Amino acid sequence: KQEVTQIPAALSVPEGENLVLNCSFTDSAIYNLQWFRQDPGKGLTSLLLIQSSQREQTSGRLNASLDKSSGRSTLYIAASQPGDSATYLCGVWEQGAQKLVFGQGTRLTINP
Amino acid sequence: DTGVSQNPRHKITKRGQNVTFRCDPISEHNRLYWYRQTLGQGPEFLTYFQNEAQLEKSRLLSDRFSAERPKGSFSTLEIQRTEQGDSAMYLCASSAQGPLPQETQYFGPGTRLLVL
Numbered sequence: 001k002q003e004v005t006q007i008p009a010a011l012s013v014p015e016g017e018n019l020v021l022n023c024s025f026t027d028s029a030i031y032n033l034q035w036f037r038q039d040p041g042k043g044l045t046s047l048l049l050i051q052s053s054q055r056e057q058t059s060g061r062l063n064a065s066l067d068k069s070s071g072r073s074t075l076y077i078a079a080s081q082p083g084d085s086a087t088y089l090c091g092v093w094e095q096g097a098q099k100l101v102f103g104q105g106t107r108l109t110i111n112p
Numbered sequence: 113d114t115g116v117s118q119n120p121r122h123k124i125t126k127r128g129q130n131v132t133f134r135c136d137p138i139s140e141h142n143r144l145y146w147y148r149q150t151l152g153q154g155p156e157f158l159t160y161f162q163n164e165a166q167l168e169k170s171r172l173l174s175d176r177f178s179a180e181r182p183k184g185s186f187s188t189l190e191i192q193r194t195e196q197g198d199s200a201m202y203l204c205a206s207s208a209q210g211p212l213p214q215e216t217q218y219f220g221p222g223t224r225l226l227v228l
Contacts (some may be wrong), residue, residue: 004154034216034217041224043116043203044155044205044219046216049216089155097168098167098168099168099170100155100217102154102155103154104152104153104154
């Protein structure tokens with residue numbers, strides 16, 4: 001059974017800092033991994049999708065990496081801003097399945 | 113239509129009542145998913161449709177839960193005889209069937225259910 005873990009559960013940093021969020025998964029047989037953002041009481045917004053054959057994806061100030069063999073992904077946020085405050089979730093799509101398996105999320109707070 | 117929509121956004125009900133939620137996916141998407149999310153946790157998969165066919169159901173989906181997607185367009189999720197443990201955010205997502213193994217899922221805003 002695929003299990004996804006995100007560490008830390010919560011993170012608070014001053015505005016302008018670069019930061020890294022971590023996601024680990026137990027079964028390396030995956031199609032892809034997605035990073036999402038969730039604002040309080042809202043749905044999920046897709047940030048980046050990395051296919052299993054890829055090592056990283058970039059979008060603006062966000063960079064996601066994938067090391068499938070070690071079961072790890074990181075989301076790097078450069079020059080953080082207060083508007084980046086949200087919960088960040090990673091979801092893994094394992095082979096043979098028709099669903100995403102999510103971690104519990106990292107609640108990020110950027111202090112002005 | 114630029115995204116996935118869900119109605120209602122909030123629902124408060126008494127234990128034992130039935131509730132029904134609706135999801136309208138992005139119009140050209142043939143795949144539709146339901147997830148449940150409790151406070152402080154990530155979403156958990158409930159069920160998946162490809163067009164009108166329900167192809168996968170989680171063990172979380174007890175016999176009190178039923179989902180439909182008539183004509184492969186909108187979907188409904190019904191919970192019968194609600195229990196306090198059903199209180200959660202119910203999320204719908206859709207994706208297109210493209211050339212890659214699995215495509216990006218786009219999520220709706222969710223329906224927050226509170227069972228008193």
